[in-house]
Amino acid sequence: MISRALYPFLSEALDSSPAVALLGPRQVGKTTLALEIGKVRGALYLDLESEQDLAKLAQPELYLEDHQDRLVIFDEVHRLPGLFPVLRGFIDKGRRAGLRTGRFLLLGSASLDLLKQSGETLAGRISYLELSPFNILETGERTSEDLWVAGGFPESLLAKNPRQSLRWRQDFIRTYLERDIPQFGPRIAAEALRRFWVMLAHNQGGVLNAAQFSRNLGVDVKTVTNYLDLLVDLMLVRRLPPWHGNIGKRLVKSPKVYVRDSGLVHALLGIQDKEGLLAHPVVGQSWECFVVENLLGAGIGAPQGFFYRTGGGAEIDLLLTWPDEEIWAVEIKRSLSPRPERGFYSACSDLAPAKKYVVYPGAERYRIAPDIEAIPLPQLAAEIHAKAILNVEF
Structure with missing residues (x-):
């Protein structure tokens, strides 16, 4: 596996912010990177293109209440825009309980859509990073x-x-x-x-x-x-x-x-x-x-x-x-x-x-x-x- 230069930046962002949005086009490696960092942090992964995972969020408040102690990764989060106000509530509640960072990792393939939805709802609670295709620092022996x-x-x-x-x-x-x-x-x-x-x-x-x-x-x-x-x-x-x-x-x-x-x-x-x-x-x-x-x-x-x-x-x-x-x-x-x-x-x-x-x-x-x-x-x-x-x- 080729190591991604963004990994330490993503890790630091999760240590500094309750929510992080990882943006990038499809097939660029967002899910692979998220699962890699999620494995270290014992994260829960939900693919919102999966009907099974969407069903788990039919009542997101109840589902997230049962997993307050874990980083939750939402893949293709723009598919469920109604989730953002729920996340804001959990972030604010967690802050009062001392849980201030590393709550949610949001993956998205369309920057404007996700930025608009998250910016309106999670202002002051979210950091943004962009994952591009492999660059020359990451490809090692390849010229x-x-x-x-x-x-x-x-x-x-x-x-x-x-x-x-x-x-x-x-x-x-x-x-x-x-x-x-x-x-x-x-x-x-x-x-x-x-x-x-x-x-x-x-x-x-x-x-x-x-x-x-x-x-x-x-x-x-x-x-x-x-x-x-x-x-x-x-x-x-x-x-x-x-x-x-x-x-x-x-x-x-x-x-x-x-x-x-x-x-x-x-x-x-x-x-x-x-x-x-x-x-x-x-x-x-x-x-x-x-x-x-x-x-x-x-x-x-x-x-x-x-x-x-x-x-x-x-x-x-x-x-x-x-x-x-x-x-x-x-x-x-x-x-x-x-x-x-x-x-x-x-x-x-x-x-x-x-x-x-x-x-x-x-x-x-x-x-x-x-x-x-x-x-x-x-x-x-x-x-x-x-x-x-x-x-x-x-």
């Missing part, structure tokens, strides 16, 4: 290129061969479109959403142009926005916001958008293996977004991620802003002899970041300028993770 091609979903990465990996991802996409997505929002034609998802993959890492998507799909801009909101909510697509500040420059104001898991990008585009990827026009943007997603995942939410671009051509692929107000600038190159563009130097002059890196697919870390380091992805991910440990609070 960053293996992870890049297959993506980080466990069943895809651990498949016996590339053909089985691709088939799993294709089935995953089909299941989301035909079964899962209709559960989370207004009825959307699966084929229309598939076309939009494929367009996002072709436009991987591009600045959002909703009007162009609208024309290509034959729908209005509002519908495009709804499609995008849904895929972001399901944690399948990321909107990387532009950095904004009063620096006297004309800044790009639209976000970049990309499919978060590189393996899903390749499946949507029909790319079967590394050779096919290297010959595809999306290869550069696929690598860039793979690096961005891994670095943000390594940070466990501690640094906020942005990109920086001005009308004059100054650009930084990824800006990490830390709670201590430190800024890190990251340029991404898929070259063994990486060199920053002129726009990177110009952008760094605008923002004066504390650290400047160029991530590349090599194995050696070295200086390419007095204040700029070329660095392999695993090393920068480890550095970000180490700093995140000092900054994450629950």
Whole structure:
């Protein structure tokens, strides 16, 4: 079993808060991680997609009353929204009795739905963590290129061969479109959403142009926005916001958008293996977004991620802003002899970041300028993770 970097953060959150919500797309490993930590804590597990477990909660007050001394794990908790007021009552009652932490672990596949339900009812009583697909810190002997091609979903990465990996991802996409997505929002034609998802993959890492998507799909801009909101909510697509500040420059104001898991990008585009990827026009943007997603995942939410671009051509692929107000600038190159563009130097002059890196697919870390380091992805991910440990609070 591959150890998850989130494990100690989840354990600490349960030690600090009466309820913790663990969010992430389906098949990302939420249940496995929850059961692993639940085994240590003697937890009770309830799958709310199971009719048998749902029946146990026909009268949740009575059921939970019999298990006050145990951590209770609720899988797919968004299926039972009426449970949240009950949990609030038990948390408040437990606080009066001295039971202040580690009462409930809530697992959910749709962040907006769960955040809205829990936020309205459990405000001040719940912490949130997101579990992403495997990142470069977790995959051990597998190379960053293996992870890049297959993506980080466990069943895809651990498949016996590339053909089985691709088939799993294709089935995953089909299941989301035909079964899962209709559960989370207004009825959307699966084929229309598939076309939009494929367009996002072709436009991987591009600045959002909703009007162009609208024309290509034959729908209005509002519908495009709804499609995008849904895929972001399901944690399948990321909107990387532009950095904004009063620096006297004309800044790009639209976000970049990309499919978060590189393996899903390749499946949507029909790319079967590394050779096919290297010959595809999306290869550069696929690598860039793979690096961005891994670095943000390594940070466990501690640094906020942005990109920086001005009308004059100054650009930084990824800006990490830390709670201590430190800024890190990251340029991404898929070259063994990486060199920053002129726009990177110009952008760094605008923002004066504390650290400047160029991530590349090599194995050696070295200086390419007095204040700029070329660095392999695993090393920068480890550095970000180490700093995140000092900054994450629950």
